[in-house]
Amino acid sequence: MSEAFSRVKEIIQAGVDEKVFSGAALGISLYGETVVEEYFGETSFETDAKPIDKDTRFDLASISKIFSTTSIALRFIDRGLLRVYDKVGDFFPEATTVKDTTVLELMSHTSGQPGHYKMWEEAKGSSSEEIRDVLFHRELKNEPGKVEEYSCMGYLILGEILKKISGKTLDVLFEEEVVKPLGIKDTSYGPIDTSKIKVAQTTDFTTGEALNGVVHDENARFQGGVSANAGLFSTLHDVMRYGQTLYNSGFVYAEGDDLEQAAESFISYATLDKAKLNYTEGLAQDRGLGFILASSKNTSFGELLSDDAFGHTGFTGTSIIVDQMNGLVITILTNRVIQRNDGKAAFRLRALAHNSIVADATKYYSNFFPETFMD
Structure with missing residues (x-):
């Protein structure tokens, strides 16, 4: 049992030693129990x-898309405030190019929007109204629904x-x-007061400026740090708690409680189940409602996760994966954008790490819970 997950720790440590990032946090939950927190x-x-x-x-970085924006959207769907077939024009009649x-x-990344553009150069200012003036009238790059x-x-x-x-x-x-529903305490939008809170540093590659508690993403920074x-x-703790809630099919348990005890629903099972479906079959990558699906090919998720696994990655070198089939919640947090690199080293490192974790989980899991899995 001491051998379990030793290789992934070596992989992450190598990332530090080779200066792919200056620091990292690794969390692994196996069948509801935290087995690695390093x-x-x-x-x-x-x-x-x-x-x-x-x-x-x-x-x-982009884990914010699911932790915040996707979660809010799914909860609104639960409460009858939103449908996935609602159109932008239903809420904003003034929209032109995106009205339909x-x-x-939007959630499956088939909206026809380009991946990125410099909002700080195209918008007249950073208010919601000024940003909408760009978002709602800019020409589409692709035909909606046809390209992921x-x-x-x-x-x-x-x-x-x-x-x-x-x-x-x-x-x-x-x-x-x-x-509030998750009961987490150490997650928020920036800027973060680094005189009180320890933050892993990143770097603005345009200016060379060290970023401490300031968001790396430039469009988010343009909006004062709060962006969708x-x-x-x-x-690590808070991201793992979010991941464990997804693993629990949307139910939030008080920390330390037996998983058979009553729990509050964060997102309904019905909604979360639909969010994990593949809405982009036959397109470039497999995507649910906000989530990256592990059935996608050649991603930093690696190759050994079950096809039903889902999660997200972030440009700064972060990832959260939920694999119910293999009993896993995996979180890797790094600051790989502390120095300029093309991301290839971090991409491969994360894929190797995820593969190693899944291999060890399926090799050693019976040693962790013999009373449950050795019958």
């Missing part, structure tokens, strides 16, 4: 860097819909719809 390296490569520990927050784009297309292209811009549009429905800003929605596509900072 921390590696330091918050930066600077001489005054601090060791990564349970209190260190990482810039989650559906929530389903991962798009931050589509998620910005989704965020505007959620704000319109609720009359609230995204950070307030996140607090009400995610933080990025912006969350979180600890």
Whole structure:
């Protein structure tokens, strides 16, 4: 049993040693039990860097899309406030090029939007109204529903819909719809006060400026750090709790409680079950409602997860995966954008790490729970 998950720890440590990132956090839950909680390296490569520990927050980048925006959307679907076939024009009659784009297309990245553009150059200002003036009238890149292209811009549009429905800003929605129901304490949009909270450093590659508690994503930064596509900072514990809730089919359990005890529903089983379906079959990547599906080919998820596994990754070197078939919740948090690299090293490292975890889980799991799995 001591051999289980030793290889993945070596892989993550190699990432620190080879300066792919300065620090990392690794969490593995197996059949509802945390079996690995490890921390590696330091918050930066600077001489005054601090060791990564349970209190260190990482810039989650695009994990924010599912942790915040997708979660809010699914909860709105639960409450009868939103349908996946609702169109942008139903909420914003003034929209032109995107008026017929559906929530389903936005969440499955088939909306026809480009992956990214520089909102800070195209918008007159950073208010919601000024950003909508760009989002709602810019020409599409692809025909909606025909091409899967991962798009931050589509998620910005989704965020505007959620704000319109609720009359609230995204950070307030996140607090009400995610933080409180999950009972988490160390996750929020930035900027983060680094005089009080330890944060893994990243770097603005355009200016070379070190970013401490400031979101790396430039479109999110343009919006003051609160954006539907990025912006969350979180600890390993909080990301794992979110992942475990998805693993529990949307149910939130008080920490330490037996999983057979009563629990609150974060997202209904019915809604979450539909969110994990493949809405992009035959297109570039397999996607659910917000989630990346492990049936996609050649991703940093690796090759050994069950085809039913789902989750998301982040540009800063983060990932969260839920694999109910193999009993796994996997979280890897790093700051791989602390120095310029093309991402290939971090991509391969995460794929190797995920493969190693799944292999060990399916090799050693009976040793962890013999009374359950050896009958």
